[in-house]
Every structure is written in C-alpha cells, then in structure tokens.
Amino acid sequence: MKRDRAWLLLYLATVIAATLIHDPRWLAVGLALVVLLAGREAGVLLRRAVLSVLAFNTLISLSYLGMAWWRDFSPWQTLLLLNLRVLLLTCLTFLFITRVNLFQALDFSRSLTYVLGLAYSQALTFSRAHDDFRYALASRSLQRPGLLDRYRASAAAVSWFIEKSLHAATQSSQALRSRGFFHD
Amino acid sequence: MHIPDGFISPQTYLPAYALAAGLWAFAARRVKRDLDAETLPFLAAYTALSFVLMMVALPLPGGTTAHAAGIGLLAVGFGGWMSFLAISLVLAMQALLFGDGGITALPINAVAMGFVGSFSALAAWKLFGRFNESIALFLAGWFSIALPALLVALILGVQPLLAHDAQGAPLFFPFGLAVTLPAVLLPHVLIGLAEGVLTMLGYRYLTRLRARILQ
Numbered sequence: 001m002k003r004d005r006a007w008l009l010l011y012l013a014t015v016i017a018a019t020l021i022h023d024p025r026w027l028a029v030g031l032a033l034v035v036l037l038a039g040r041e042a043g044v045l046l047r048r049a050v051l052s053v054l055a056f057n058t059l060i061s062l063s064y065l066g067m068a069w070w071r072d073f074s075p076w077q078t079l080l081l082l083n084l085r086v087l088l089l090t091c092l093t094f095l096f097i098t099r100v101n102l103f104q105a106l107d108f109s110r111s112l113t114y115v116l117g118l119a120y121s122q123a124l125t126f127s128r129a130h131d132d133f134r135y136a137l138a139s140r141s142l143q144r145p146g147l148l149d150r151y152r153a154s155a156a157a158v159s160w161f162i163e164k165s166l167h168a169a170t171q172s173s174q175a176l177r178s179r180g181f182f183h184d
Numbered sequence: 185m186h187i188p189d190g191f192i193s194p195q196t197y198l199p200a201y202a203l204a205a206g207l208w209a210f211a212a213r214r215v216k217r218d219l220d221a222e223t224l225p226f227l228a229a230y231t232a233l234s235f236v237l238m239m240v241a242l243p244l245p246g247g248t249t250a251h252a253a254g255i256g257l258l259a260v261g262f263g264g265w266m267s268f269l270a271i272s273l274v275l276a277m278q279a280l281l282f283g284d285g286g287i288t289a290l291p292i293n294a295v296a297m298g299f300v301g302s303f304s305a306l307a308a309w310k311l312f313g314r315f316n317e318s319i320a321l322f323l324a325g326w327f328s329i330a331l332p333a334l335l336v337a338l339i340l341g342v343q344p345l346l347a348h349d350a351q352g353a354p355l356f357f358p359f360g361l362a363v364t365l366p367a368v369l370l371p372h373v374l375i376g377l378a379e380g381v382l383t384m385l386g387y388r389y390l391t392r393l394r395a396r397i398l399q
Contacts, residue, residue: 016198
C-alpha cells in the first residue's frame with residue numbers, strides 16, 4: 001500500500017517536472033527512461049501512447065505548421081518540444097496505470113476509496129452494457145440505421161442507464177447499511 | 185473540450201488545482217450535509233451514469249455523431265454540487281484509470297465542465313423555469329456545454345501569453361484567443377443543441393421514474 005502511494009507521489013512529481021523542463025533533449029531523455037522502465041511492454045506502451053495522442057497532436061501540429069508557413073517563422077523547435085512532452089506525459093501515465101493500484105494508493109481516505117471503487121465497478125458494467133446496446137442495434141439492422149432509429153436507440157440506452165443508476169444507488173446504499181458501513 | 189496532458193502550463197494548472205481542491209472540499213461537505221451518510225453509493229452511481237452518458241453518441245444529421253456529457257441532466261436532476269463531484273470523479277477516473285484526458289488538465293476540465301457546466305445549467309433552469317419548463321431544460325443543457333467550452337477556449341488561448349521562451353515561441357498550447365475561441369466554441373455551440381434535447385427528455389424521464397420508484 002505504501003509502495004503504491006509512493007509511486008503516485010513520484011508520478012505526480014515527475015509530471016510537474018516534465019512541464020517545468022523546456023529543453024527537448026531532457027524530455028527525450030525522460031521519454032527514453034520511461035520506455036526503459038516499461039521493459040518488455042515498451043513497444044505496447046509506446047504504441048498505445050502514440051495512438052491515444054495521434055489525432056489531437058496531428059491536428060495541432062499541422063495547424064501550427066500552416067500558421068508558421070503563413071507567417072514565415074520556423075515551427076520545428078516548438079513542435080518537437082510539444083510532441084515530446086505530450087508523448088512523455090502520456091507514456092508516463094500509461095506506465096503508472098499498469099504498475100500502480102490506484103485504489104491502494106488512495107487508501108488514506110476510506111470514503112474516497114469506496115466511492116472510487118463503486119463508481120469504477122459500475123462504470124465498467126455500464127461500459128459493457130453500452131457496447132451491448134451498440135452491437136444490438138447493428139445486429140438488428142440490415143442497412144445502416146437511419147437518424148430516427150439512432151435517436152431511438154440512444155434514448156433507450158440513456159433511459160436504461162438512468163434507471164439502472166437509481167436502482168444501483170439504492171441497492172448499494174442498502175447493502176452498505178446492512179453491513180454496518182455507516183456506523184463503523 | 186477535454187484537454188489532453190502537455191498543453192497546459194504549470195502557471196495555469198497549479199493554481200487551477202488549488203481552486204479545484206477548495207471546490208471539491210466544499211462540494212463534499214455540501215453533498216454530505218444535503219443528503220446523509222448514505223451519500224457515497226448515490227455519488228458512485230451518478231458518477232457511473234455520468235461516465236456512460238459521455239459514451240452515448242448523439243446522432244447529428246449528416247451521419248456524424250457528437251458525444252453527450254449529461255452535465256445539464258445531472259445538475260438539474262441531482263443538484264449542482266453532486267453533479268460537480270460526479271463529473272470530477274469521472275474525469276479523475278478517465279485520467280488515472282483509463283489514461284484518457286490528463287492529470288495536468290484535470291482541474292481545468294473539472295472546474296470548466298463540472299463546476300461552470302453544472303452551475304450554469306442550474307442558473308438557466310432556475311431563471312427560465314418560471315416561464316417555460318421545456319425551454320429552461322433545453323437552455324440548461326445548452327449552457328452546460330457552451331459556457332465550459334468558452335472557459336476552456338480562454339484558458340487554451342492565453343497559454344502563449346503565459347508561457348513562452350525568450351524569442352516569444354510558445355512552450356505549451358501554441359494558439360492564441362483568435363484561434364481557440366472560434367475553434368472550440370463554434371462546434372460546442374452546435375453540440376449544445378443536442379445536449380439541450382438530451383437534458384429536456386432525460387429530465388422528464390427521470391421525474392417519471394422517481395415517482396414510480398417512490399410509489
């Protein structure tokens with residue numbers, strides 16, 4: 001538990017440090033260190049990080065290139081700095097997620113751990129249900145569903161999630177009360 | 185409107201954390217006081233609801249989709265502070281458990297989407313609710329998207345002024361207000377229309393459901 005909390009603090013300190021450094025060479029060294037720390041998972045980590053920032057960073061980089069061309073200045077230093085920093089922070093976050101148990105890192109607050117645990121488990125259930133709704137619509141449609149059908153499907157999904165949330169809240173509350181959680 | 189990591193300067197995110205921490209502490213006290221010790225399961229359930237609402241695709245004419253946020257619905261349905269905490273928890277979960285969003289952008293996203301979004305929705309709901317409930321709900325949804333987008337556009341747009349090198353080159357988000365205001369605000373003004381409809385229909389359903397459960 002202490003180990004997870006120490007890693008959380010180290011992660012936060014490294015994030016702040018990465019935003020205080022503006023030399024691309026040091027950011028590249030930081031990125032290399034994170035990749036080395038990932039060990040055998042380095043390839044997967046890098047691929048996942050690149051894919052997750054690709055759309056946003058490409059849009060920003062191409063727009064900045066266009067602006068540099070229009071206003072006639074060199075954009076390369078800024079683009080290198082921005083993309084290296086974003087990639088470093090994203091790799092660092094993914095490494096943190098795979099190595100650290102966040103629930104144990106936050107166990108200094110009982111309420112926070114409980115609410116996060118409950119919310120996370122319900123979010124995972126809802127996420128799977130959301131996929132099921134999507135597949136259900138696709139598997140029951142011979143052609144691409146029309147706008148009205150997609151509205152109806154979204155409305156059905158939202159109403160199901162609202163109903164499920166109210167019931168889940170009541171059930172969890174009763175379950176916790178019956179086990180004496182509120183009186184400990 | 186979700187800002188990823190690496191585009192916000194420490195001059196922005198560190199004070200934003202201080203502000204967000206104060207708001208989180210106050211919100212936790214208010215939610216606990218307004219409900220009771222059994223608040224935790226409800227907060228968790230609404231957080232999960234908010235999480236999944238952000239996954240629901242709102243179809244737009246032309247075959248494209250926008251993603252709902254559910255901020256207006258949560259604020260009007262469950263109160264501003266509950267909504268703020270639920271949205272903040274979703275953003276924290278997305279950043280630290282799913283690697284989506286970013287830890288440096290978390291306080292800004294939380295204050296913009298969670299606080300400004302929830303309370304602008306509540307203000308619209310209270311202000312216009314006296315005249316017409318449907319319009320008030322629609323505006324609550326629209327404001328819950330448009331005002332946070334405006335705040336995010338302002339924060340992104342001032343980054344080149346706050347953090348630049350000796351030559352004036354930006355160190356974080358590289359575009360000024362002339363770019364960020366139209367680029368962020370215009371799409372969200374349109375997405376707000378879909379969010380307005382979601383808030384209107386969702387709230388009616390929620391009211392009916394609550395009455396059924398109470399029976």
